Amino acid sequence: MRILGLTILFTVLAVLLLGCGGSKSLQSASECDMPEWYSNVPQDPNYLFSAKSATSQDMQLSLDKATTDARTEIGRQTELKVQGLQKKFDEEVGVGNDAQLLQQFTQANKTVVSTSLSGTKVRSQKLCKDGDIWRSYVLVEYPVGAANEALMQQLKKNEQMYTRFRSSQTFKELDEDVQKYEDWKKTQQSQPTGTEGK
Template sequence: MKKALFFIESILTAVLFAGCASTPDTPEQHSIENAREHKSLFDDFQKQSAKIVESGGIAAVGIAESRSLEIALSKAKMNARRELAQMLETKIESLQKSFTEETGLAADAEILSQFSSTAKSITSQQIRGSAAKELKYEAGSETITACALMELNPKIILDQFEKEEQLYTRFRASKAYEELDKEIKEYEAYKKEQQGLFSAQ
């Protein structure tokens, strides 16, 4: 009798272990795994973006999900461009504040208007429709997650200022110009370094 009970217990134990081994991943487990993959992808692009910004450039990352790869990539680029435009606007506002505080032109409506038009011109001419520096995507069980990295050379701000002769003449004599010029040189040095690393590979 004891042998029979032991035999039955052994069979039940084996069945339980087999059931545990063959239990499929739950939706929650899939979600956790997908989230880790997406975070890794996003973090990689964020590190690249931070490096570009630290080197004087302007960069932003966009992320999007869709069942369609084409739509996911398109939305990711759109989100990155939106973020890039906001960063550019903040950058120009910072230059404007520094410039007007130094020159005492904070109440000059024409100067303020020229700064504003510079931001709008760059957004419409340089950012809208621009190509991504890098695109990546990962396919999940149901959707595709795409990431886009967008990058701008800060020199485009100076190039746009040059079109506003009155503004550019005054701006060139300010510390704000020196700050921007320094960032441009740092960014160009960074790009040369990156090109050198790429050529060496």
């Protein structure tokens, strides 16, 4: 009877110890909850946002993969935005009827997308480790004004496009947006960074 009692006691203790050990792994998994900005990507008319996640056994690789995916998504969003402007220009001045102009606008679009990929900034990131796997959450942003500015520069480089588009309402709106972005950049440059005097 005494042996049976000790066996039951050891079994209960073993179950309790295993139960405590299991709660630690649950606790580390709960630390890996996705951030709020991942499930509810910010909305701002002045920015394009992309939130992506990636996993890897290497921490830096998981961050790099998530950042690359987010930047690629920003590139797609930028391309759609420029295509929307192209459609507006086409409705106003007939881009689609001129093959050379259409090809030049397509080239400008590619340049703007390329510029957007290099102009993105990681706004937030979160790293979690679950066993041997790292999970990275990354939120990347890109100012819409920068895309507009890059498109305007491309339009101005091509005299034929610039001459054709500058009288359109879409061009005027684009020009106003670029000016607002330029003004915003000036205010950002004049603000202290918070590291001065430290």
